[in-house]
Amino acid sequence: xxxxxxxxxxxxxxxxQSMTLQCTQDMNHNxxxxxxxxxxxxxxxxxxxxxxxxxxxxEVPNGYNVSRSTTEDxxxxxxxxxxxxxxxxxxxxxxxxxxxxxxxxxxxRLTVV
Amino acid sequence: DAKTTQPNSMESNEEEPVHLPCNHxxxxxxxxxxxxxxxxxxGPEYVIHGLTSNVNNRMASLAIAEDRKSSTLxxxxxxxxxxxxxxxxxxxxxxxxxSKLTFGKGITLSVRP
Numbered sequence: 001x002x003x004x005x006x007x008x009x010x011x012x013x014x015x016x017q018s019m020t021l022q023c024t025q026d027m028n029h030n031x032x033x034x035x036x037x038x039x040x041x042x043x044x045x046x047x048x049x050x051x052x053x054x055x056x057x058x059e060v061p062n063g064y065n066v067s068r069s070t071t072e073d074x075x076x077x078x079x080x081x082x083x084x085x086x087x088x089x090x091x092x093x094x095x096x097x098x099x100x101x102x103x104x105x106x107x108x109r110l111t112v113v
Numbered sequence: 114d115a116k117t118t119q120p121n122s123m124e125s126n127e128e129e130p131v132h133l134p135c136n137h138x139x140x141x142x143x144x145x146x147x148x149x150x151x152x153x154x155x156g157p158e159y160v161i162h163g164l165t166s167n168v169n170n171r172m173a174s175l176a177i178a179e180d181r182k183s184s185t186l187x188x189x190x191x192x193x194x195x196x197x198x199x200x201x202x203x204x205x206x207x208x209x210x211x212s213k214l215t216f217g218k219g220i221t222l223s224v225r226p
Contacts, residue, residue, distance in 0.1 A: 004156075033213065042200065042216030043157065058213070090156045098145045098204045098212055101159030
């Protein structure tokens with residue numbers, strides 16, 4: 001029972017490069033989320049999805065894109081990486097209702113230099 | 114979603130109970146109180162949630178004030194592994210699944226051996 005799996009765990013990007021952060025869940029959750037966490041701060045929502053084919057912006061979507069072609073996968077794309085995107089990225093999934101908790105992955109630590 | 118206020122930090126001794134407070138004076142009648150914790154270098158982990166009544170699970174207990182303007186997360190016997198950042202979060206029951214987790218800075222719990 002893997003839960004939420006994120007890859008890679010660590011990555012260093014040069015300014016202007018692009019990359020995709022992968023997220024997969026095996027719990028058949030409809031809802032999936034991407035958060036970023038800057039040092040000493042709480043998590044901020046980037047994008048979320050309520051099901052395959054449906055995505056929406058969160059609090060800090062600029063510089064990112066997402067897609068949701070299957071229930072299991074929710075990749076996050078960074079285009080033209082900037083130093084301000086240096087952060088730890090967490091993916092999460094949930095059944096959706098307020099009575100359910102979120103399950104988070106272990107994170108991807110990204111540094112843009 | 115209504116806001117919560119938590120102390121920045123708290124210390125406890127190993128094997129003693131810990132009471133982590135959270136104030137939410139503007140809570141509405143449909144807001145659920147959720148607690149998550151984040152161990153060092155890991156993603157957040159769901160701990161417990163409640164609406165009006167006190168709740169217990171294998172990880173912790175949640176005590177909710179009668180007027181619901183505050184709540185307390187209780188760890189019955191702290192271990193070194195409980196050292197983490199604990200987040201108290203309100204989720205609007207009327208919004209249902211559209212009520213997403215919004216993280217503040219949380220309270221940092223240190224546990225002394």
